[in-house]
Amino acid sequence: MDRHAFVLMEGKPVRAKIYDDLKSRVTELAREGITPKLATMVVGDDPASLAYVRGKGKSAARLGIDSDQVNLAEGTSQEEIISRIDTWNADSGIHGILVQLPLPHGYDEPAILENISLTKDVDGFHKANMGALAMKGMEPLFAPCTPRGIMEMLRFYNINIQGKEAVVLGRSNIVGIPMALLLMHANATVTIAHSRTADLPAVCRRADILVAAVGRAEFVRADMVKEGAVVVDVGINRREGRLVGDVAFEEVKHKAAAVSPVPGGVGPLTVAMLMSNLVEAAERTVA
């Protein structure tokens, strides 16, 4: 029996719409003699970080955005990293600066990130941008890309947020916390759940909108999902050579009204929103 129509919230059509808009804005900037440019830094040789940065460079090129990548050996001093950031901060041809996280063990990530100029903080991880995101009546210059991408996804699939119970599973600076803040600003009633949450399944079952960002393969089972809920799967876990999300998709899809798949759901939107933040940074230099 078909209780409700099921929606597979794929990321690609959302990304295509975002890229269409960005392409025309990049063309508009070109008329002003501006090519948006992203500077990225990778420290160490973690294959996943290198692959992510390559992907970002490719997406930029597709949109007519310039990018510059610096690879620094693990062990490079924090001072040297900060000095690179300072050089980029002072370069008016660079509109966005990205330090690929996580940095290898031993670096003070927040101390490094706070050297990025607020106007070039396209990842949105600077404490002043995060702080502004947390405050009522304040607008950060940039919000973190993955949660922003999820908001775009919910909008694209006409998911009503206002007045809904939203549960965000995970409280990282990159996903969980900014996700909860964006949902709150969109007038959801938000709960943040984490590894110390008591009776997690019961908390999750309250959710009209459940965002899973735990980093554990198929952690969210059908008995944690309310009938007809919207489930966003942020997780990227590798199992037996393939990517698996934080949601047990095959069982949850029979209960939820909408689920984002892994791969092919949230993933494509993170880079798209990075490009969106970058184009916005370049536009601000004209305005």
Ligand code: NDP
């Ligand atoms: P973190 O490891 O920083 O945070 C994980 C969160 O999950 C923590 O808050 C932790 O709680 C919570 N958690 C872990 N285990 C449990 C448990 N058993 N029960 C309840 N809560 C638990 O991860 P990230 O936020 O950086 O990433 C989450 C996932 O999203 C990962 O799979 C990552 O690869 C993926 N990701 C995907 C992106 C995309 O573009 N699609 C972008 C960024 C991340 P506590 O705080 O108590 O430790």
